[in-house]
Amino acid sequence: MSSVTVTSRGALRKSDLREANERLLLNIIRQNTGISQSDMSRMTGFAPSSVKLIVDRMRKRGLLAIGEKNGDVPMGRRPLALTLCPDAMVAMGVEIALPVTRVVMADLNGRLLKQKAVAWHGNPDVVLRRVREALDGMIGGLGRKQSLLGVGVSIPGTLDRGTGLVVAAENLGWVNVPLGSILTHGLKTHVYYENNAILSALAERWFGEPGAKVMDNFVFLTAHDGLGTGVILDGKPLLGAYGEACEFGHVTVVPDGRPCLCGNTGCWEQYASDFALVRMYGGAEKVTALEVVARAREGDREALRALDEAAEYVGRGIVNLNAAFNPEAIVVDGYLAAGWDLMEERVMTVLRARMAYRCLARMRIVKARHGSDASLMGTLALVLSGFFTEFQSRAV
Ligand SMILES: [Zn+2]
Structure with missing residues (x-):
């Protein structure tokens, strides 16, 4: 893929401009599959002849397919519907x-x-x-x-x-x-x-539910091999000056608590991650966090207790996330998604006690759409x- 080439005046070269226009139209077709060329002209402000030129060029390269538009057309010729050829x-x-x-x-x-x-x-x-x-x-x-x-x-x-x-x-x-x-x-x-x-x-944002509103402000809380947070704020990932922002797994939730690999003590990861749940469960044999959830479903009292203990800390951390980012949703994966119904009551009790009602009423907690493939x-x-x-x- 060619990269952006900027001339000495900072303007796009002609070839870049052509590529930029192509990508703009490709993205519009991606987001509005079945769109007509005239609608695309209206959306972009490009002259219909320019849209046709670009579309013809992309069709020749096998990027686009064209078919008849579905649905009722009141009169005149049926407009042609453009779709991407997904594997081109x-x-x-x-x-x-x-x-x-x-x-x-x-x-x-x-x-x-x-x-x-x-x-x-x-x-x-x-x-x-x-x-x-x-x-x-x-x-x-x-x-x-x-x-x-x-x-x-x-x-x-x-x-x-x-x-x-x-x-x-x-x-x-x-x-x-x-x-x-x-x-x-x-x-x-x-x-x-x-x-x-x-x-x-x-992934949650780009490959979201078809037709659903794209989320611009949310936190992805991942509980695989630790506890990580990916934050999307105003539609963009929040990275910080050196790309290390949002390490909420290493925010202190227990003063002078358990030592953490990062050098701090009492980090959230030590109390709400998958390995923290396994530690809370104890037991002689080695189990995974997902197995702890499975055992809790079979009525294992220790597993239920461990999930309840972790849920308390999950809730405390979510209170911090809300204070920092005012997210519309917290997306969870791993054992948090698998065992959410078993933890929800305890988490919500913590949230109700520590969060403003107006924030709690608007914030959703949802399971990751792509599970372990996120x-x-x-x-x-x-x-x-x-x-x-x-x-x-x-x-x-
Ligand atoms: Zn830490």
């Missing part, structure tokens, strides 16, 4: 995770076309070389008319978005791993890097949103 352009995603890292290729609608699981290894070099092999294999299998928009990479930790350096991913045991340079050497496509919690939030879908959302909106602010 594909996105790829890599979710770096334990115990299995996943590599996928998907169409514009996020439908997976290919996927491969990459086994974990203690040496990051080995994992990343395996990932690169998987990427190369899928890219090699692309059809002649398919174009690759880019690769999105999910990292469960702190990263440099420019270079793809993994600064620290404690749960993987990775510190200063040059993921970007290992993964992208000689790769001829754009690679985007992002933190897994932010990606989960992006950050993987987010890698695709990252590529697609990058492609469709790259020129948007300057397109004319």
Whole structure:
């Protein structure tokens, strides 16, 4: 994918302008499938002849399909409906995770076309070389008319978005791993890097329920291998000066509480994450947080007690999230989604006691739409949103 080229005057070059206009129309068709050329002309202010020219060009490249518009048309000729050919352009995603890292290729609608699981290894070099092999294999299998928009990479930790350096991913045991340079050497496509919690939030927004209002202000609370928060504020991920904002898993909820890997004590992650729930459950054998939820459903009193204890802290943390961001929704995944009905009463008791009623009345708590695939879908959302909106602010 070509990047934005800015001339010395800061204006778009002619070729960029053409690409910008194409993407603008592609994005409108994506959001309004079946739209007619005349409606598109009205929405963009482009002359009908310009719209026709761009549409014809994109049809020749196999990006668009055209058909008759459905429904009643009062009189005259039936307008033609434009739709995207979803697999003419594909996105790829890599979710770096334990115990299995996943590599996928998907169409514009996020439908997976290919996927491969990459086994974990203690040496990051080995994992990343395996990932690169998987990427190369899928890219090699692309059809002649398919174009690759880019690769999105999910990292469960702190990263440099420019270079793809993994600064620290404690749960993987990775510190200063040059993921970007290992993964992208000689790769001829754009690679985007992002933190897994932010990606989960992006997936929720980009691949939302068809027809539903797009959420502009919400927090994604992910409880996989710790507790992460991805915050979308006014439609954009909140990153901070150095991209490390919104680490709410490391906000203190218990003064002088349990020590945390981050160096602080009493962090929310130590009381509301998946591994905190497992610790609260105790028990002699090793279980996962989801198994604790399953046992609670079978009436295991210790499991129910552990969920109740965690719910108290989940509630306290949500009070903090509301105070910071005034979100329209908190989206939860992992054991929080699986066991929500068992925890809801306790969480709501905490919220009612500590939050203003007007905020509580408006804030929804919902389960993640993509379940355990949230950050993987987010890698695709990252590529697609990058492609469709790259020129948007300057397109004319
Ligand atoms: Zn911490």
